[in-house]
Amino acid sequence: MPTPPSAAARDEPVIRDRGDACPGALRLHAADDGYLARVRIPGGLLTARQASVLADAADRFGDGHLELTSRGNVQLRGLAEGCGAGLAELLDGAGLLPAPGHERIRNIVATPLSGILGSERPHVTPWVGELDRLLCTSTRAAALSGRFLFAIDDGRGDVAALDPDVTVLGGPRGRALVRLGAAPGAVEVDAPDAPRAALLAAEYFLDSADAAGTRAWRVSELPAVHALDAAEFAVRLRAAGIAAALVPEVAWPYAPPPTPWGPGTGDRTPLCVLPPLGWLAADQWRVLVSVAEEGADAGGPGDGELRITPWRSIVLPRASTRRPVDGYAHLLAAGLSVAPDGPWESVTACTGRPGCAKALSDVRADARAVVDATGEPSAEPGPVPVPVHWSGCERRCGHPRGTAWVDLVATPDGYRIDGRPVPSNELAQAVAEARSQPRVSEDAVKK
Incomplete structure (x- = not known):
């Protein structure tokens, strides 16, 4: 798994010379295939009525498709110029824009199986709604960037591994841990206080970012001298009336993401x-x-x-x-994978051509061609294939977090796999071999 940035690396802070231009549902992004809207779905939680409205929006204003993101949000592409007001009215009517001034900061991922399979862990999806409510009513929180990420994990360690800025980890006996960035420790609070503690953690970040003067968007971008400190955070929580205990070292759990398991039993x-x-x-x-x-x-x-x-x-x-x-x-x-061990498990791609001007290839079409060429996975038991991500350029948008992954990047002359050029006629075989032998972690890509 990726390791946190070293202290030496953080002595050279990221200095932002502009505001965050991350798209939203109101701030549309001009892409090569039309305008793009990113609709935040806190915790990924949608009612069927809200989901139906998103389909209507894709048909009425976009290209008739919906795109899922690596933060559990939904993007609409191919939007026509001038559609913003109509799109906003439609989304607002479905409760998908509860606070227009805060809509880009509602970046919350949550354990998707919480409260569904097994009852030994806390059900954390109600915490998502409370944190979202607190964010949307906080004047201070509106200063967060559209890239700042909250994770609410029920204790298994799935979304906690996604490089969040603030992690809430559910625990036993009605307690929860709140972690700042990639810190080794955390602060323990009563579970009902966890959403408010997460908001206070974000406000602590904003105070440190203001003091640093570097316009940091994320916790990892703060210079070392302004790094967030769990002990100081505990003091802040107590001052706000939240009982908090410092836990200097935590054995952070890890769980892989859910994959299709089949039809199960029952109606x-x-x-x-x-x-x-x-x-x-x-x-x-x-x-x-x-x-x-x-x-x-x-x-x-x-x-x-x-x-x-x-x-x-x-x-x-x-x-x-x-x-x-x-x-x-x-x-x-309908062409959707619902059976286990399908060929599309852990295969992801950025938008690529024709939607992105920076992309050097139609990576989605190329990924489909490779999956078609390799066919269904072997029925023989064996290791789970390593995730592979197809990137149209060096930015590697949407690549996997919290795990080793096969790094496949388009170049003017074809593709590189884990930094090695691969002839086009050997691409399918090279991808299959790379997925059976992990080589790249997120840290290796950053170097």
């Missing part, structure tokens, strides 16, 4: 759905919504729930798998 069961490359047509999205709705308890339309994960998959906590509809079959027929 209504959880499902994990994997859209190839995190990209869905609006009609595919509507199949997901209908399966979620049919699996919901009686009570009218919109009761279903969808959880967008930071690994570009979707968890349906209560899907109709047999009755009233065979949702599993519907999802398969």
